[in-house]
Amino acid sequence: MGKVVNITEAASIGLHSMVLITQTKGQINVNEIAERTTSSKYHIAKILQKLVRDNYLTSQRGPAGGFALAKPPETISLLNIYESIEGEINLSECPINKPTCPFKKCIFGKMTVKMTRDFRDYLNSKYLSDFLDF
Amino acid sequence: MGKVVNITEAASIGLHSMVLITQTKGQINVNEIAERTTSSKYHIAKILQKLVRDNYLTSQRGPAGGFALAKPPETISLLNIYESIEGEINLSECPINKPTCPFKKCIFGKMTVKMTRDFRDYLNSKYLSDFLDF
DNA sequence: CTAATTTTGGTAATTAATTACTTAATTTAT
DNA sequence: ATAAATTAAGTAATTAATTACCAAAATTAG
Secondary structure, eight states: OBOOBOOOHHHHHHHHHHHHHHHSSSOBOHHHHHHHHTOOHHHHHHHHHHHHHTTSEEEEOSTTOEEEESSOGGGOBHHHHHHHHHOSBOOOSOSSOOSOOSSSSOTTTTHHHHHHHHHHHHHHHOBGGGGSOO | OBOOBOOOHHHHHHHHHHHHHHHSSSOBOHHHHHHHHTOOHHHHHHHHHHHHHTTSEEEEOSTTOEEEESSOGGGOBHHHHHHHHHOSBOOSSOSSOOSOOSSSSOTTTTHHHHHHHHHHHHHHHOBGGGGSOO
16 A cells, blocks of 8 residues: 555654653653553653653653653644654655656656655644643 | 655656656666666566556567557556555555554644645646656 | 577565563662 | 662564565567
């Protein structure tokens, strides 16, 4: 089945987990996130580590430990989360990036650039505070 | 680097090769396509086989053999080519497709569906005849 | 008819993403 | 203090996509 929009499992886990954490009073741990998102707890743990390093999350070990937002949900955009996991979204022209292209113009016209910009704009317009009751 | 729009190497090879074939008088072979697109000739051969099976290309073996369009370029859309390689583009809601989602609504709103539809519409609006001089 | 060229189709190797496992470090509760 | 729960970090296993290779079939040219 042709799948055009590529949101990796990693990015999906990051975004969904962050919304769950936002909605949770106190700490929530990897096992509960894994259960609620039907994802690998190992993978979740790896990704949340990144978000901790980038200071979007705090983590606490030990019983009743887990993760919580490191700052107010009004200050963390979906784009912050996405780019923390995937790196900066590339808004450049070519969706393929070969050393050479046989054509003068891109066969995709401006479409792929537009799609990427639309996606980036959407992520940039949404903050975790928009998902408090969701 | 965050890459949102996922055009596989296979789809890219199919589309670029078909445009090259369109611009070529007579037959063009895998080696020349490989050279001009800087792609693996093995991969190209595999993908063109599919397009032959789906009747968008004719192939001829032997010296001076190669590939040519099986029908007029006005009758083959980029969408035809794309879907021949990747399967039908899925316009359904969820970009992730997990057995369950913890949320009532999609955190991506309508954005991923819109992007997919935009892409599909673009491919559907372009025919190989639009790329005769390109 | 023979040699060279080219696609076909099957299979193997490589690479990147995901998932799994294991040990260590930290924290809490008893 | 000790045991239990939990994250951290490193590494291994699995899977899917891509790339590579090879033998067979077909075609052309001489």
